[in-house]
Amino acid sequence: xxxxxxxxxxxxxxxxxxxxxxxxxxxxxxxxxxxxxxxxxxxxxxxxxxxxxxxxxxxxxxxxxxxxxxxxxxxxxxxxxxxxxxxxxxxxxxxxxxxxxxxxxxxxxxxxxxxxxxxxxxxxxxxxxxxxxxxxxxxxxxxxxxxxxxxxxxxxxxxxxxxxxxxxxxxxxxxxxxxxxxxxxxxxxxxxxxxxxxxxxxxxxxxxxxxxxxxxxxxxxxxxxxxxxxxxxxxxxxxxxxxxxxxxxxxxxxxxxxxxxxxxxxxxxxxxxxxxxxxxxxxxxxxxxxxxxxxxxxxxxxxxxxxxxxxxxxxxxxxxxxxxxxxxxxxxxxxxxxxxxxxxxxxxxxxxxxxxxxxxxxxxxxxxxxxxxxxxxxxxxxxxxxxxxxxxxxxxxxxxxxxxxxxxxxxxxxxxxxxxxxxxxxxxxxxxxxxxxxxxxxxxxxxxxxxxxxxxxxxxxxxxxxxxxxxxxxxxxxxxxxxxxxxxxxxxxxxxxxxxxxxxxxxxxxxxxxxxxxxxxxxxxxxxxxxxxxxxxxxxxxxxxxxxxxxxxxxxxxxxxxxxxxxxxxxxxxxxxxxxxxxxxxxxxxxxxxxxxxxxxxxxxxxxxxxxxxxxxxxxxxxxxxxxxxxxxxxxxxxxxxxxxxxxxxxxxxxxxxxxxxxxxxxxxxxxxxxxxxxxxxxxxxxxxxxxxxxxxxxxxxxxxxxxxxxxxxxxxxxxxxxxxxxxxxxxxxxxxxxxxxxxxxxxxxxxxxxxxxxxxxxxxxxxxxxxxxxxxxxxxxxxxxxxxxxxxxxxxxxxxxxxxxxxxxxxxxxxxxxxxxxxxxxxxxxxxxxxxxxxxxxxxxxxxxxxxxxxxxxxxxxxxxxxxxxxxxxxxxxxxxxxxxxxxxxxxxxxxxxxxxxxxxxxxxxxxxxxxxxxxxxxxxxxxxxxxxxxxxxxxxxxxxxxxxxxxxxxxxxxxxxxxxxxxxxxxxxxxx
Numbered sequence: 009x010x011x012x013x014x015x016x017x018x019x020x021x022x023x024x025x026x027x028x029x030x031x032x033x034x035x036x037x038x039x040x041x042x043x044x045x046x047x048x049x050x051x052x053x054x055x056x057x058x059x060x061x062x063x064x065x066x067x068x069x070x071x072x073x074x075x076x077x078x079x080x081x082x083x084x085x086x087x088x089x090x091x092x093x094x095x096x097x098x099x100x101x102x103x104x105x106x107x108x109x110x111x112x113x114x115x116x117x118x119x120x121x122x123x124x125x126x127x128x129x130x131x132x133x134x135x136x137x138x139x140x141x142x143x144x145x146x147x148x149x150x151x152x153x154x155x156x157x158x159x160x161x162x163x164x165x166x167x168x169x170x171x172x173x174x175x176x177x178x179x180x181x182x183x184x185x186x187x188x189x190x191x192x193x194x195x196x197x198x199x200x201x202x203x204x205x206x207x208x209x210x211x212x213x214x215x216x217x218x219x220x221x222x223x224x225x226x227x228x229x230x231x232x233x234x235x236x237x238x239x240x241x242x243x244x245x246x247x248x249x250x251x252x253x254x255x256x257x258x259x260x261x262x263x264x265x266x267x268x269x270x271x272x273x274x275x276x277x278x279x280x281x282x283x284x285x286x287x288x289x290x291x292x293x294x295x296x297x298x299x300x301x302x303x304x305x306x307x308x309x310x311x312x313x314x315x316x317x318x319x320x321x322x323x324x325x326x327x328x329x330x331x332x333x334x335x336x337x338x339x340x341x342x343x344x345x346x347x348x349x350x351x352x353x354x355x356x357x358x359x360x361x362x363x364x365x366x367x368x369x370x371x372x373x374x375x376x377x378x379x380x381x382x383x384x385x386x387x388x389x390x391x392x393x394x395x396x397x398x399x400x401x402x403x404x405x406x407x408x409x410x411x412x413x414x415x416x417x418x419x420x421x422x423x424x425x426x427x428x429x430x431x432x433x434x435x436x437x438x439x440x441x442x443x444x445x446x447x448x449x450x451x452x453x454x455x456x457x458x459x460x461x462x463x464x465x466x467x468x469x470x471x472x473x474x475x476x477x478x479x480x481x482x483x484x485x486x487x488x489x490x491x492x493x494x495x496x497x498x499x500x501x502x503x504x505x506x507x508x509x510x511x512x513x514x515x516x517x518x519x520x521x522x523x524x525x526x527x528x529x530x531x532x533x534x535x536x537x538x539x540x541x542x543x544x545x546x547x548x549x550x551x552x553x554x555x556x557x558x559x560x561x562x563x564x565x566x567x568x569x570x571x572x573x574x575x576x577x578x579x580x581x582x583x584x585x586x587x588x589x590x591x592x593x594x595x596x597x598x599x600x601x602x603x604x605x606x607x608x609x610x611x612x613x614x615x616x617x618x619x620x621x622x623x624x625x626x627x628x629x630x631x632x633x634x635x636x637x638x639x640x641x642x643x644x645x646x647x648x649x650x651x652x653x654x655x656x657x658x659x660x661x662x663x664x665x666x667x668x669x670x671x672x673x674x675x676x677x678x679x680x681x682x683x684x685x686x687x688x689x690x691x692x693x694x695x696x697x698x699x700x701x702x703x704x705x706x707x708x709x710x711x712x713x714x715x716x717x718x719x720x721x722x723x724x725x726x727x728x729x730x731x732x733x734x735x736x737x738x739x740x741x742x743x744x745x746x747x748x749x750x751x752x753x754x755x756x757x758x759x760x761x762x763x764x765x766x767x768x769x770x771x772x773x774x775x776x777x778x779x780x781x782x783x784x785x786x787x788x789x790x791x792x793x794x795x796x797x798x799x800x801x802x803x804x805x806x807x808x809x810x811x812x813x814x815x816x817x818x819x820x821x822x823x824x825x826x827x828x829x830x831x832x833x834x835x836x837x838x839x840x841x842x843x844x845x846x847x848x849x850x851x852x853x854x855x856x857x858x859x860x861x862x863x864x865x866x867x868x869x870x871x872x873x874x875x876x877x878x879x880x881x882x883x884x885x886x887x888x889x890x891x892x893x894x895x896x897x898x899x900x901x902x903x904x905x906x907x908x909x910x911x912x913x914x915x916x917x918x919x920x921x922x923x924x925x926x927x928x929x930x931x932x933x934x935x936x937x938x939x940x941x942x943x944x945x946x947x948x949x950x951x952x953x954x955x956x957x958x959x960x961x962x963x964x965x966x967x968x969x970x971x972x973x974x975x976x977x978x979x980x981x982x983x984x985x986x
Contacts, residue, residue, distance in 0.1 A: 061130035076185020114223035208290030231492025275463035285313035314459035322349035329410030335478030339470025340369030360449035365409035368467025372402035377420035387630025416498025441701035556584025570674035584664025703841035744833030751830035787822030852981035893968030
């Protein structure tokens with residue numbers, strides 16, 4: 009019988025159509041014969057009775073056949089488990105055999121496959137036969153092509169040169185060993201388990217594999233469970249997992265180009281071509297090539313690829329890792345990183361960025377990990393750290409890069425070695441009085457990105473030493489969920505009240521942290537890399553890498569001492585020429601920077617307070633661009649240090665790139681005004697005009713109730729809370745027998761002006777239908793400025809609008825908004841509270857100078873914007889390259905959906921020309937975009953438009969892109985509801 013079976017089997021192998029036996033055997037003899045024929049017991053005495061006990065050596069032989077390893081590897085596992093040399097001829101017990109088998113199984117399979125018992129009974133052959141036969145229904149142990157397999161259960165491959173085609177496996181597929189394994193048009197309903205040692209020996213073509221798990225049997229217990237991966241087994245990149253960024257420019261939602269070089273001065277043009285990204289030998293290869301390409305925005309000398317999972321896969325919290333090797337060479341910038349699926353908190357980087365790994369190609373000995381956060385660019389900041397490889401290693405070899413991201417903590421690893429932990433960050437939008445509640449912005453879903461950039465700020469541009477093409481090879485990308493324990497609870501960073509240590513630089517008697525305001529001491533000239541800055545007095549920095557050339561001198565302006573910087577070459581960066589003084593600043597403290605400055609023409613000056621190289625040049629204050637002209641003007645800005653205390657921060661005046669025009673700077677002061685801020689009870693309107701702080705209940709500490717107060721009168725009771733999920737104020741346990749005014753949910757410190765009309769907007773609902781009241785009252789609560797307005801609530805969240813008129817003769821810098829909730833016990837939910845002046849555009853006649861207005865002059869332009877004779881004057885020397893190179897604007901205009909508005913203004917120009925007039929939001933979406941043809945006569949221009957959404961907008965007069973010198977005058981600007 010056996011001889012006949014062997015002939016039959018050999019015939020099918022030759023024909024390439026061998027189908028393993030799949031049916032369960034009822035008789036022990038048939039079961040044994042079946043698995044003996046499959047060589048599972050090859051090398052053993054198969055005349056033994058199936059009830060005979062197995063020796064350790066026999067068990068090692070069977071296991072070596074099953075998982076495709078040498079017998080000695082199994083014997084070594086036996087020895088290690090016993091911690092001593094054992095008799096291999098003695099019987100192996102169930103407990104020991106079970107432990108040995110677990111050393112070679114995927115952890116997820118141990119319970120399903122390993123049916124051996126936790127006992128000291130000897131293992132019999134029948135135990136092993138039943139265990140194997142009960143799990144494996146399709147067994148591929150010899151080379152061959154196997155077609156049209158229909159497996160009702162699990163399949164197992166442990167041989168070289170196995171080709172499985174046009175087959176269905178209704179269960180798991182386990183691949184323990186082998187080379188040149190191909191799955192073509194194979195469907196697996198369960199999980200495909202692949203031994204990590206052979207993962208690149210498995211290829212797939214047009215197969216539907218539900219999920220792939222590459223396992224390392226030596227890794228047993230883990231808190232992390234795989235939820236998403238790409239092992240790059242297919243011939244082509246899986247477009248159900250990866251999408252592409254194309255081009256070189258960031259493109260806005262309206263399709264307009266915003267910034268070239270992806271905002272990083274990158275040189276490459278990203279493509280989705282198979283020349284730049286493809287699968288090879290089980291790896292994703294991203295190839296950067298030196299070749300010309302042109303699109304409608306410009307021409308580029310390099311191509312590469314940038315793959316992303318946006319719209320396909322994103323996750324909040326987890327472990328994210330990739331195994332890869334990177335190209336060496338100046339100008340290569342490979343990266344594995346994450347961006348928010350939705351910009352929940354606003355434009356970059358207020359919604360965050362997580363850089364798992366990035367590298368500068370000219371430095372193969374190190375990689376970096378970072379997060380970007382803070383306020384909207386350019387007021388952003390980041391935290392980062394480099395990992396340096398051990399001697400003899402670098403990033404050109406394969407390494408595993410990962411982050412473990414939990415609520416309130418992110419940890420960075422290389423090859424499993426922890427090298428950085430960060431748990432302090434913040435996010436704050438432009439129209440907020442406080443930061444978003446921690447752990448924002450890293451409490452939302454992020455997607456994955458793999459790319460190989462060429463050039464840019466991280467490692468500079470390629471040079472003659474750079475060898476192209478450069479290749480970034482990715483073995484796999486895997487994402488895990490934390491299942492072995494609960495995610496950690498976020499712990500809000502505590503800012504302890506600090507004072508300057510005695511050995512730190514101290515403020516002068518007048519509170520100024522800047523020494524030598526009169527420039528009596530010589531500047532320290534820093535003109536070479538590595539030269540240290542003076543820690544106390546003024547420095548003048550012109551590093552050769554940035555090409556800035558000039559000198560600084562002391563001079564007299566209007567009887568006061570100034571530092572004058574003469575510029576012979578503005579260089580290639582704003583920081584090509586810098587005037588710097590170091591100073592100490594404390595976390596949580598607020599500072600005011602003030603100074604006087606001028607030039608001999610129109611030009612800009614960028615100033616900021618930042619960290620030094622040891623802090624990654626962290627931006628503490630945000631970049632402040634000041635418009636200078638030939639007149640001395642005073643400038644100031646304030647900032648709160650939301651990062652770690654820095655006793656060696658830098659006040660920078662950056663004078664490079666823009667112009668060769670000289671700069672005079674004097675009367676420089678930096679003062680700690682923290683106590684003044686705390687004492688100020690009145691809150692100015694936010695930049696968007698809203699007088700209510702934290703009306704969205706997502707800011708401040710983790711209660712998300714900053715600026716709000718629940719006040720109870722008499723014996724009334726109530727509680728208020730905000731859940732992280734809904735971020736609505738939830739007022740419950742309300743006294744039903746109380747009067748409405750006995751339960752007050754309120755905000756104070758609201759500046760209310762006489763005779764002004766205010767519009768209150770909010771969303772509200774209740775657990776059952778009920779009413780509430782809203783009212784504006786004085787700061788002490790003694791005077792009601794408006795009659796209480798009754799609002800009817802339902803169980804659905806609805807928007808409510810109430811208009812209030814202040815008395816003609818009364819103003820109050822500390823007014824209060826009251827929600828009166830007493831008298832009914834039903835729960836109340838509030839959200840999106842705003843209070844704005846109904847006349848959105850202010851000071852349109854310029855009778856109050858530049859109040860409510862601002863201007864912007866790009867570095868490629870030269871202009872001066874000022875008010876003269878109660879009209880806006882714009883003197884343009886150079887209009888720059890873009891319409892927005894010279895602009896005047898009023899921001900914070902709250903406009904309503906489906907409302908028709910009319911914008912009107914008077915204007916003239918000394919040269920006939922067109923200007924562009926827009927109303928747009930922070931994302932540059934335009935609700936109005938018109939051109940006005942100006943002449944030398946003052947004319948009135950009117951434009952009607954309909955708002956398509958409720959939005960905060962800015963009115964902008966775009967006056968750049970006009971070559972000759974000329975002057976524009978604008979007056980009587982109004983924005984009215986039709």
